[in-house]
Amino acid sequence: MQALTEERKLIQEAAREFTMKRVLPLANKLDPEKGSIPRELIDEMAELGYFSILIPEEYGGMGLGAFEYCLVAEQLSRGWMSVASLIARGNGLIGALKSLTPQQKAIYLPRMARGEYLGAFSLSEPNAGSDVANITCRAVRNGDHWEITGSKYWCTFADQADFILVFARTDPKVDPKARHRGISAFMVQKPRGDLPEGCQGSVIPKIGYHGWTTWELAFDKCRVPAANMVGEEGRGFYLATAGLETARAHTAARSIGLAQGALEDALAYARDRNQFGKAIGDFQAIRFKLADMATQIEASRSLMYAVCQKIDEGERCDTEAAMVKLFASEMSEHVTSEGLQIHGGAGYTTHFAAERYWRDARLTKIFEGTSEIQKRIISDALLGKAAA
Numbered sequence: 001m002q003a004l005t006e007e008r009k010l011i012q013e014a015a016r017e018f019t020m021k022r023v024l025p026l027a028n029k030l031d032p033e034k035g036s037i038p039r040e041l042i043d044e045m046a047e048l049g050y051f052s053i054l055i056p057e058e059y060g061g062m063g064l065g066a067f068e069y070c071l072v073a074e075q076l077s078r079g080w081m082s083v084a085s086l087i088a089r090g091n092g093l094i095g096a097l098k099s100l101t102p103q104q105k106a107i108y109l110p111r112m113a114r115g116e117y118l119g120a121f122s123l124s125e126p127n128a129g130s131d132v133a134n135i136t137c138r139a140v141r142n143g144d145h146w147e148i149t150g151s152k153y154w155c156t157f158a159d160q161a162d163f164i165l166v167f168a169r170t171d172p173k174v175d176p177k178a179r180h181r182g183i184s185a186f187m188v189q190k191p192r193g194d195l196p197e198g199c200q201g202s203v204i205p206k207i208g209y210h211g212w213t214t215w216e217l218a219f220d221k222c223r224v225p226a227a228n229m230v231g232e233e234g235r236g237f238y239l240a241t242a243g244l245e246t247a248r249a250h251t252a253a254r255s256i257g258l259a260q261g262a263l264e265d266a267l268a269y270a271r272d273r274n275q276f277g278k279a280i281g282d283f284q285a286i287r288f289k290l291a292d293m294a295t296q297i298e299a300s301r302s303l304m305y306a307v308c309q310k311i312d313e314g315e316r317c318d319t320e321a322a323m324v325k326l327f328a329s330e331m332s333e334h335v336t337s338e339g340l341q342i343h344g345g346a347g348y349t350t351h352f353a354a355e356r357y358w359r360d361a362r363l364t365k366i367f368e369g370t371s372e373i374q375k376r377i378i379s380d381a382l383l384g385k386a387a388a
Contacts, residue, residue: 003305011068015075018048023079024353030211032350036160037083037211045083046115050076051090054246059109061091065312066246070253070304077257078264081360082211084254088247089118089157095243096121096165096185099231108187119187120161122217123240124154130373132240133179137219139168139186145223146170146186147198152217154204154367159195159213164188166219167236180237185230188222198222208359244369245311245318248325251368252304255332255361256297262339262357263293269343269352286342293335300328319381326374329364336361 004012026041045051053069055061062068069091077084088094090112100108111117128134137150148168158164164187171182190196199222201215231239267290270281280286307324310317336358340347347354365371380386 003309008068008071012071012075014048015050015072016078018044019075019079023076023083027080027083027211027356028353031080031356034210036213037080037086041083042086042115042118045087046090049113050087051115051118052113053087054091054094055109055113059105060113061109062113065308066249067305067308067312069246070249070308073250073253074257074260074301074304077254078261079257080211080356081254081258081363082209084257085209086118086157086212088250089120089161090115093119093121093165094247094250096239097230098242099185099239104230117162118157118160120155120157120164122152122155122158122164122166125151126153126216129154130370133183133237135167135169135183137166137168138172139170139184139224141170141226142223144226146226146229147221147223148186148188148219149221150219152219154214155201155217156209156214157212158201158215158217160192161190162192163190164196164217165230166224167240168219171234182234183236183240184233185236185239186224187228187230188224189228196222207362208356209363245307245321247368248321248374249304249307249311251364252300252307252324252328255328255364256300256304258357258361258364259293259297259300259332259335262336262354262361263290263297265352265354265357266290266293266339266342269346273344280342289338289342293338296331296335300324300331303327319378322369322374322377325368326371326378329361330371332361332364333358 022041022044049062050072052061053064053072057063073084073087092109092112108117123132125135125137137152139146139148148166150168166186166188167183169182170184175181188196195201199217199219201217204214204216206214270286271279273280303324307317307320310320340354340358343352343354346352
């Protein structure tokens, strides 16, 4: 295993420096007031190449792998998970845009690599979350266009993106034994700052994941050129699930970054906070909490490195990716909660980042497949699929 080569250490250190100098101060200021990630920061990330890590060099990308991608994501998440999530809006939207034609790749990927063409991902619906095959949003062909009609949910960055990758059912006949068939993907282009024409939206109020807006979308005959279909008609389900291993490793990285932030802040607070005549870090109860936190973080990080290495070597590792997503997200909620506990009452205020890490960590157990979905994947690998 190559693990942390010198080149990777340099990438990690640069991301850490950027996070501590630029991301963390903005998060501490903007998250409590639910402010938005400023465009200036996005432009700085583009200059650093963070939207191009997974894009091949022939299209202006860095041509690196999941390992480097997750190294950067972990460091960014230590400052603000929303910023760590933002890099997925470039990088070819993980594996989703691998199905672009050569002509489409030549047009879109260089712009994406430069941070000029960032996307949002619109897959979920009010009744289609973990059950992706239950999509009911429809797309009907009308001449040289498709018209999309239906509701979508949990579309983060829909307003600020340059396009939305929308999944809709193009075959009205649903086979009960193969519900995943007949779904197609469309690149719905739009002005930055607005929703597409033929689409209305309402903001979903969240308890965390601030810095950008998450939307419920209602499409009403939203017209999309036929040339903007991504991949083959009717095979959008496979496009949606492409790159899931990297996406789940990315969520593990974000989880680890949050936990690392919680640990570092708790260590500083334990040294500075005095009770009963001494620093609370001198009490065994606090010391043991910190020891457990550090151990759990390192175990998650080691598993993430192993999974990333397999991804980059082209080995199938869907089970291991489910394991690291499950383990790291569950760890993150626990560790960030312990970090808040060490802060005591101060941790329950927005004066400290402890509560932000805790709120955001709770989300990692839900998106990119809930913990329950990960356990199903793992148990199916161990036992075979359960009888219907």
